[in-house]
Amino acid sequence: MRKTFLFMDTVLNKVDAKGRVSLPSDYRAIVKESESEIVCYRSLCAPCIEGCLEDLLEKLASEMEDSLDFFSQKQDDLTNLIFGDAKRYPFDSTGRIMLSEKLLKHAQITDSAVFVGKGRKFQIWNPENWEKEEQRIRTEVLKNRPSLKGAGNES
Amino acid sequence: MRKTFLFMDTVLNKVDAKGRVSLPSDYRAIVKESESEIVCYRSLCAPCIEGCLEDLLEKLASEMEDSLDFFSQKQDDLTNLIFGDAKRYPFDSTGRIMLSEKLLKHAQITDSAVFVGKGRKFQIWNPENWEKEEQRIRTEVLKNRPSLKGAGNES
DNA sequence: TGGTATAACATGGGAAAACATGGGAATCAA
DNA sequence: TTGATTCCCATGTTTTCCCATGTTATACCA
Numbered sequence A, B: 001m002r003k004t005f006l007f008m009d010t011v012l013n014k015v016d017a018k019g020r021v022s023l024p025s026d027y028r029a030i031v032k033e034s035e036s037e038i039v040c041y042r043s044l045c046a047p048c049i050e051g052c053l054e055d056l057l058e059k060l061a062s063e064m065e066d067s068l069d070f071f072s073q074k075q076d077d078l079t080n081l082i083f084g085d086a087k088r089y090p091f092d093s094t095g096r097i098m099l100s101e102k103l104l105k106h107a108q109i110t111d112s113a114v115f116v117g118k119g120r121k122f123q124i125w126n127p128e129n130w131e132k133e134e135q136r137i138r139t140e141v142l143k144n145r146p147s148l149k150g151a152g153n154e155s
Numbered sequence C: 001t002g003g004t005a006t007a008a009c010a011t012g013g014g015a016a017a018a019c020a021t022g023g024g025a026a027t028c029a030a
Numbered sequence D: 001t002t003g004a005t006t007c008c009c010a011t012g013t014t015t016t017c018c019c020a021t022g023t024t025a026t027a028c029c030a
Helices: A025-034 A054-065 A073-085 A101-106 A127-143 B025-034 B054-066 B073-085 B101-106 B127-143
Strands: A010-014 A020-022 A038-042 A049-053 A096-098 A112-118 A121-125 B010-014 B020-022 B038-042 B049-053 B096-098 B112-118 B121-125
Touching: A010 A020, A025 A049, A038 A054, A038 A073, A038 A101, A049 A054, A054 A073, A073 B112, A073 B127, A112 A127, A121 A127, B010 B020, B025 B049, B038 B054, B038 B073, B038 B101, B049 B054, B054 B073, B112 B127, B121 B127
Parallel strands: none
Antiparallel strands: A010 A112, A020 A096, A038 A049, A049 A121, A112 A121, B010 B112, B020 B096, B038 B049, B049 B121, B112 B121
């Protein structure tokens, strides 16, 4: 079976004047092993940047490629939004990617950014915004705790 | 696994007096790697130009002839329209393609154009029109958000 | 165990290459 | 010839690449 790749951990890095950020080294290892590339886009539902391996989008494209849906309006809209926003972000020899103005603005990132692992994907946040978001999520999860199953909460 | 070819990102380029536009460099890379060519045609459902690799139309054609009962008369008609309109658009040594008067008129493009990635396809818009269209799509998609899957919207 | 050497990493800055774009000469067609 | 199309060169800008430095983490040894 193929090795699985999970983006994990939370890492704070600086963003320099050119918009460059070091990709966490764990993430870089994943990219190298998977022989794919990092793709980033503006999250549809939060003020943050979302990233994943290009493989994930490739899967999406293949599903839509079916000529039965060649003329579907709804899929048309969806592909415009996703692929129109997404872009490859290869890292240089020192491990940095260069985030575009558009992404930085959407996530309100200026001089530092937090990488948050999410399994197959990861997010990049403005540090203060992430702090608030994490609080919100923790509160939310605790509220719904009784309904959580199979995630090691039995005892 | 095959290397992935995805048209992505949104790029604004100028159209000069001769009708020349630089094809975004990412797109050029795809064309070179795929050893195919760019094909453009008037979009059937929007005031924009649509483009893809010739491979994709090739695939569409094959599926049409293989599955006689599979496709409705309506889709057959739509496909005919596309093939009747489509044409190769090779780029020169500086990476520019020359859009025809017909295409430019259909998309109301004069002195600048926006390339919008759609995965296997891409679109070329008049900048103002695209701005409105993007707004429309965002509104539309967010309205239907619960139904989105595998497109990075879980959180 | 403590301390030091070594390697990996994050970060800054400058050089080099790639890119978008304008213009003109050469080529071709009506 | 006229108009259009292709090819080539020039230029300013952006992006990418490469080297240097300080810091942190890891390995090693006494």
